[in-house]
Amino acid sequence: MRDTKYDSVIIGAGLSGLAAGIRLAQFRKSVLVIEKHNIIGGLNSFYSRFGRKIDVGLHAITNFVKKGIAKSPLCKLLRQLRIPYDLLGLCEQNFSKIILNEKIVQFNNDFSLLESEIDRLFPRSIDVFRQLVEHIKNFDAYHEDSLQNTSTRAMLSSILHNQELEDMLLLPTLYYGSACENDITWQQFVILFRSIFLEGFARPFDGIRKILTLLLQKFQELGGEKRLACEVQRIETCNGKVAGVRLNDGEFIACRNVLSTIGYPETVKLYDREHFNDTPKGQLSFCEAIAIFEQQPNQYGWNDTIVFFERNNHFLYKKSIDEIGTSSGVICLPNNFNYENGQSLKEGMLRVTALANYERWKTLSHSAYGTMKKYCFDLLIEQAVKILGNKYFDFETWKKNLLDRDFFTPLTIERFTGRVNGAIYGSPEKIYNGVLPVKNLFLCGTDQGFLGIIGAMLSGISIVNRHLLLEQPS
Numbered sequence: 188m189r190d191t192k193y194d195s196v197i198i199g200a201g202l203s204g205l206a207a208g209i210r211l212a213q214f215r216k217s218v219l220v221i222e223k224h225n226i227i228g229g230l231n232s233f234y235s236r237f238g239r240k241i242d243v244g245l246h247a248i249t250n251f252v253k254k255g256i257a258k259s260p261l262c263k264l265l266r267q268l269r270i271p272y273d274l275l276g277l278c279e280q281n282f283s284k285i286i287l288n289e290k291i292v293q294f295n296n297d298f299s300l301l302e303s304e305i306d307r308l309f310p311r312s313i314d315v316f317r318q319l320v321e322h323i324k325n326f327d328a329y330h331e332d333s334l335q336n337t338s339t340r341a342m343l344s345s346i347l348h349n350q351e352l353e354d355m356l357l358l359p360t361l362y363y364g365s366a367c368e369n370d371i372t373w374q375q376f377v378i379l380f381r382s383i384f385l386e387g388f389a390r391p392f393d394g395i396r397k398i399l400t401l402l403l404q405k406f407q408e409l410g411g412e413k414r415l416a417c418e419v420q421r422i423e424t425c426n427g428k429v430a431g432v433r434l435n436d437g438e439f440i441a442c443r444n445v446l447s448t449i450g451y452p453e454t455v456k457l458y459d460r461e462h463f464n465d466t467p468k469g470q471l472s473f474c475e476a477i478a479i480f481e482q483q484p485n486q487y488g489w490n491d492t493i494v495f496f497e498r499n500n501h502f503l504y505k506k507s508i509d510e511i512g513t514s515s516g517v518i519c520l521p522n523n524f525n526y527e528n529g530q531s532l533k534e535g536m537l538r539v540t541a542l543a544n545y546e547r548w549k550t551l552s553h554s555a556y557g558t559m560k561k562y563c564f565d566l567l568i569e570q571a572v573k574i575l576g577n578k579y580f581d582f583e584t585w586k587k588n589l590l591d592r593d594f595f596t597p598l599t600i601e602r603f604t605g606r607v608n609g610a611i612y613g614s615p616e617k618i619y620n621g622v623l624p625v626k627n628l629f630l631c632g633t634d635q636g637f638l639g640i641i642g643a644m645l646s647g648i649s650i651v652n653r654h655l656l657l658e659q660p661s
């Protein structure tokens with residue numbers, strides 16, 4: 188047997204990498220997580236600005252269910268990681284909205300609200316909507332043969348025969364997980380529909396830090412090792428099998444298995460540069476504006492947690508022509524969760540996400556980039572305030588008095604995560620079984636097809652359970 192230093196090396200300390208690391212360490216496998224940044228969390232990390240801790244992306248943790256719903260993804264995940272439910276400190280959303288032009292549908296973590304809203308707005312479609320929900324509940328979305336390439340648009344239009352209702356259901360689901368323009372596979376739609384509408388939204392008071400701290404603590408207690416600020420430059424192979432990883436400083440780390448969480452094309456690039464060119468790459472990226480203010484949003488009558496909006500009659504989910512698209516987007520108010528003991532976040536926060544165009548941002552000069560960020564910030568915030576309503580204040584004065592503002596672009600995402608084109612939802616081609624052409628090299632996370640924070644963690648666990656806990660011949 189070769190003298191391997193680690194049983195497994197995990198590339199990336201995002202949510203899937205940390206969950207996979209815990210699972211391996213629980214089975215006494217020697218495991219090293221390597222992360223190119225000096226902080227864990229990946230796409231869902233946090234940063235400090237003027238003493239404030241800001242989540243990189245977190246709007247809400249999807250898949251919320253109350254304690255003890257054994258078969259739910261959240262409870263399954265916690266059971267596998269042996270983390271008690273209460274430690275997450277999840278607090279439920281107030282309520283959220285889908286706005287399609289003039290039509291508004293409210294929903295919260297009780298599915299009957301969405302059902303009654305659909306009955307109110309689309310009374311003639313309520314029976315087919317209920318049939319759709321039954322179909323979604325009974326569909327085995329985690330089976331590998333589960334209609335992976337079936338278009339959701341085609342499925343929904345054949346079931347609902349109602350373009351507006353179809354668009355309303357697609358607004359949150361595409362924004363929270365589709366790597367493809369204007370559509371999503373049926374399998375992924377089912378996973379997202381359940382996680383957003385049949386389960387729900389929640390957030391810990393301290394945001395993503397709470398979850399990252401828990402995961403890291405658990406991983407280290409079990410003997411897992413991590414290296415931060417350390418980039419894997421190559422996955423070395425020998426006779427078609429993993430030999431180890433080469434770091435950016437030239438160091439070689441031998442291992443039996445490599446689990447990559449960095450994305451499909453990004454992983455291919457580490458072992459086969461030629462093949463990288465033909466690997467499908469994600470094209471969809473986003474911008475987000477973050478405004479911080481003194482007041483609580485409810486003082487302005489802003490009680491929604493998340494608002495998904497489209498200003499036109501028909502929802503188009505497409506790479507924008509300009510730096511940002513303003514016809515649709517997502518507004519999030521992290522203050523509007525029911526925090527325990529009536530606690531509230533110290534300051535108000537408004538986050539606005541819009542579709543973007545990576546190439547447009549990429550070709551701006553340094554100074555034009557800064558100017559464009561300011562312009563797009565103003566555009567997105569003004570639009571969000573209009574949608575939320577501003578009868579209690581003068582917008583220009585409010586904007587002048589903001590405590591802080593930040594804006595990220597597809598280039599920010601690319602720089603901090605290594606995702607090609609800043610594509611948050613990764614490649615349009617998913618590797619559902621996690622198997623790559625190199626022996627003992629596996630893929631988990633976004634490009635394995637599981638979505639969001641809970642999906643990423645489940646992906647890490649399921650790929651470990653399936654491929655790395657079996658005794659492999661050396």
Ligand SMILES: Cc1cc2nc3c(=O)[nH]c(=O)nc-3n(C[C@H](O)[C@H](O)[C@H](O)COP(=O)(O)OP(=O)(O)OC[C@H]3O[C@@H](n4cnc5c(N)ncnc54)[C@H](O)[C@@H]3O)c2cc1C
Pocket residue numbers: 198199200201202203204221222223224227228229230231243244245246247248249417418419420448449475600603604605611631632633634638639640641643
């Ligand atoms: C702005 C934004 C908002 C979001 N909002 C939500 C939300 O509200 N709710 C939700 O459920 N999900 C949300 N998501 C999605 C969620 O964050 C992701 O699905 C999930 O975090 C993906 O985790 P991952 O482990 O698969 O990948 P990643 O988080 O991308 O982890 C991969 C890690 O690998 C590291 N890496 C890359 N290349 C190398 C290398 N060569 N060597 C070493 N390390 C490397 C990266 O730095 C990164 O840390 C959001 C994402 C973004 C960007």
